[in-house]
Amino acid sequence: MPINNRELMKAISIVSDNANVRVCVKQSGKGAMVCGAICLAGGLLLGPPGLAIGGTVGGLTAYKMSSGTFRPIGEILMNDLTERQQEQLVQHVQAAVADVGVSDLALLIPLLARNADIQTAVLRTVTSFVTNELRLQIID
Numbered sequence: 001m002p003i004n005n006r007e008l009m010k011a012i013s014i015v016s017d018n019a020n021v022r023v024c025v026k027q028s029g030k031g032a033m034v035c036g037a038i039c040l041a042g043g044l045l046l047g048p049p050g051l052a053i054g055g056t057v058g059g060l061t062a063y064k065m066s067s068g069t070f071r072p073i074g075e076i077l078m079n080d081l082t083e084r085q086q087e088q089l090v091q092h093v094q095a096a097v098a099d100v101g102v103s104d105l106a107l108l109i110p111l112l113a114r115n116a117d118i119q120t121a122v123l124r125t126v127t128s129f130v131t132n133e134l135r136l137q138i139i140d
Contacts, residue, residue, distance in 0.1 A: 005090045011112045012093060013074030015119050016126055021073045023136040031062035073130060073138075081134075089129050096125040 035058035042054020081089065097108055097118060111118050130136050 005086065007109055008090055008093065009077060009086055011109045012089070012122055012126060013077045015112055015122050016077065017072050017074035019119075019123055021123070021127065021138060022070050023073055023076060023130060023138050031066045034065060035059050035062040073126060076130070076134075076136070077126070085133065088133065089126070092125050092129055093122055096121045 035055070038058030038061060039051060039054040042050035042052075042057065044050070046053065077086075077089070094108075108118070112122060127138055131138060
C-alpha cells in the first residue's frame with residue numbers, strides 16, 4: 001500500500017519538533033560581529049564604562065538582528081521545502097527506516113510515534129538532509 005508523502009512529512013516534522021531540533025537560518029556570526037564592533041566603539045569613546053554600555057547596546061542590537069532566525073525543523077520541513085525536496089527527504093527516510101527493519105511503509109507513521117529506534121533513524125536522516133542538502137546549520 002503506498003504511503004501518503006504529506007502524512008509522512010507531518011510525522012517527520014512532529015518527531016523533529018518533539019526532539020526540539022532547530023536550525024540557524026541566518027549567520028549567527030553576523031550578530032557577534034555587530035555586538036563586538038559596538039562594544040569596541042563604546043570602549044574607544046568612553047573607556048571602561050563605554051565597554052559596558054557598548055556591550056549592552058551591541059548585545060541588544062545583535063538580538064534584534066537575529067530574532068526569528070532560529071526555527072524548528074518541523075516548520076522548515078512543512079513550509080519551506082519544495083515538492084522535490086520533500087520527495088527526496090521521504091526517500092531518504094524510507095531508506096533509513098528500511099535499515100531499521102520496517103517492511104511495510106504503511107506501518108511507518110504509527111511506529112514513528114512509539115518506536116525510539118525508528119525515531120532515532122528518522123532524526124539522523126533529517127539532520128543529515130538539512131545539513132547536507134539544505135545547507136542549514138543545526139543548533140540543537
